[in-house]
Amino acid sequence: MAGVRITVEISGVSPEALISRLADANTEPLMTNIGAVLESSTRERIEETKTAPDGSAWPPNRAGTSTLLQTGRHLRDSIAFIATATQVEVGSSWEFAHVHQDGATIKPKDAERLSFMVGGKRAFARQVTIPARPFVGISAEDETEVSRVATDFLKTLVGGAQ
16 A cells, blocks of 8 residues: 655644644545545546556557547546545546556456457457556655645644744
């Protein structure tokens, strides 16, 4: 599981006062803002950049169409987050999302060969390997943005102390 660790140095507030403020703080809005940032960047990977969170380019598809958008908006539209006061989870509820995130080899269940369309032509294969095209994760840009959101939250919490 990916995560982000943020270290913040704050002067002008005693450690005890800061701990007290953090203990009393409602952090769910912070986590909701972080979830929105990560959901947005995940959708951007699918719609525009076509890169994994580590920055590597996705392998192109055989049809030469927009990768992970050819068959509709199932994946992109299923991206969502759940935020609580202590954590954020970002992912997809689409039943085939894991195939694209992790890759998979697909074999026929009840036939000798798979049958599918590629570029408007019928194709047959004993199996098809779908390469991993990771879309969920935290990129370097995400880390920077999450850090900014958390820093803004802490500045508000401590009343602008630096």
